[in-house]
Structure formats: C-alpha cells, structure tokens
Amino acid sequence: MSASSLKDAPANWPSPHPQLRTTSRRRTQAFNSGQRSGASPFPPFLIPVPRSLASAILIPASRTVSQPHSSRVYQNSPRVHELSPEERTLYDTLDPSRIPQHVAIIMDGNGRWAGKRALKRFLGHQQGAESVQYVVETASRIDLPWITLYAFSLENNLRRPKSEVNFLMKLLKSYLVSNVERMNDNNIRMAYIGRTHELPSEVQDTMRWAEAQTAKNTGTTLTLALNYGSRSEIVDATRRLAHSILAEAAHRGISLEDMLAAEGVDDALNTRLTEATLASNLYTAHMPDPDLVIRTSGEQRISNFLLWQIAYAEIFVTERLWPDFRGLHLLEAIADYQQRERRFGGLGETSDEDLGSVLPTEPELTR
C-alpha cells in the first residue's frame, strides 16, 4: 500500500463523529516503514494442505470449543465503566453468565440510509464503517469474545457496479489503517474469513498488516467476512477434506483406492467425512458457532452467511438501518437473546412428560 492510499477516499468525506476521524498519518507511516513484519502470510484457511499433513482431517485442538453449552464463566466485564450511561443501564439488566460467545451481524441498509437523505450510496457505506467501530468497541467493553461482520459478500463482489466495489475496497483499507490503533486500545484482534485471496493485492496487504498489528490482543476477536459466501466456504472445506484424504494415502505410500478398500469403503468414508471433520475445515474452524445473528434493515433472510454455523443460532432482525446501529442496539439484541429459550433441537427444561404408554391416535382425515 502506498502512502497515498488514504487520499484515494473521496475528498469530501464528512464525518458526523469526529472522534472516529482519527489522524492516520502516524499509522500509515508505521505501515510503510515495514511494521508489517510478523504478519502471517495467509489466514490459516488459505494455506494449501501439505502432502505430509496426513492427519489434517483430525479436529484441531482449537476446535474444542464446547457446543452448544459453554462452560465459560462470565462475570461483569471489567470495562463496563467505559460504556455510555444508556448502554450501562441496559447492560446492568443483562445476565453476565448469558452473554453470547459469538455474535454475527448482517450489516444491511447502507444504501437506504443514504437514499433517505438524498445522499449518494457511498456515503451510506462510509457511515456504516463508523457504525462498525462503535459496535465493535461496545462488544469489547462487554467482553464479547467473538463478533463476525458480513462486510462484503461474494455476491456483492460479482453483482455490484465496479465503481461501488472499488469504493468499498478503498473504504476497507482506509478503515483498517485508521482504526488499528483504536483496535489495540480496545484489545481487539482482527481476523478475516472468505475468499480473501481474490481481493485486490493492496487490500490484502493492508488486511495482513492490520491482522499482524492486532495479533497479540486477547479481547474480542473481530472477524470481517470479505468476499465471503457460505456455499463457497462449504465447497472450499470439502475440497480441503478431499485433499487431506489424498495426502493421507500419499503419506502412507498407497493408492487412495487401496487405502479405502483396506478399511472398507463405507467405514473409511464414514470415519473421514463427518460433521466434525467438515466443520474443522471451514474458515471458522477456530471459532465457536454464533449464538446470535443480527440483521439490520428489516430483511428476513440469511443471504448466504454462515449457513452451517448458524444452525442453532437465535436470529434478531431490526428495522434499524446499519448506519444508525450502535453499541446500545447490540445490547438490545443481546437482551432479546437472553429472553429466548435455546433448545438445540431438544426440549425445554420444564418438559418431563412420561410418554411410555401413550400411542399416537389415527389421524381422521376429511375429504
């Protein structure tokens, strides 16, 4: 990335929140002076499976997050005094032991927000980027371990005008450069999921830089889903699994056919292709599944976001447009989530009917 990258942003970017308009020269200099060293060359899910990795289909230790019931013991976050008075009032009504481990957000409505004000769409995206920072900082103050934001879908990449895609890329770079210091101040670690290797190389450089700059942080992990699609994630995971099985055969010095035949093909596949092995090859293998999915702007759909991972998530849809969404609204969604009874396909805690001697009655169908 060049020192002029921030100049790529439209010159007339207004910010109604000057506290978020940070001077970025120092950080840009740090970036240009090579403080990128230490950046992991690729997110783990982009690393090709080496032939020697015969055991790649085993579940990595990092995937041992217990689900669906977490044993994590929550207490009041030590940073609640940093919440705004309104946030604090709402936070005090929450049960700290039932703060979700992972919240995923479909940020929608930037265009409508701009349209309502007769502004260009890009200003809606720009305002949306500010919402990102507000919401993530509140998440860090309440000690939310994981927050994942749908920032740019594969479909956005393919179906939006080139000029809008280009603007979103510039906005992402600018956002990262401008906010890394705030991320560090808030102990937030940055990560990404998606086919990020297909993004422009200068954007990838900035992403890796921000990831490296925040890698040592131990608070909230902010994961941006970029060039992300859930179906393609499942396809990528399946390919990785297939490669790991081929690598296993190569490692053992036998053909795939012989390896599978030796165990019995069905048994061999049933062991290697399971929900756990597929999940351990998703981009999200290192994270717990989301407990709560929030969608802004009122649309009641999932839009190819984390389809596998949200199997049992609670869904909260708000009419509020993303650029108007703040930390307080995150807390409102969590308050609503805490009213839900999560069953994971089972029964509620109060259900103890004895059905031992009950037979179903014949249905009386009418013509």
Ligand code: FPP
């Ligand atoms: C939908 O608005 C939102 C997106 C295209 C993705 C979210 C992008 C941002 C919040 C901005 C940048 C993010 C970062 C992390 C810097 P839309 O255009 O679909 O809204 P509409 O449905 O009202 O048209």
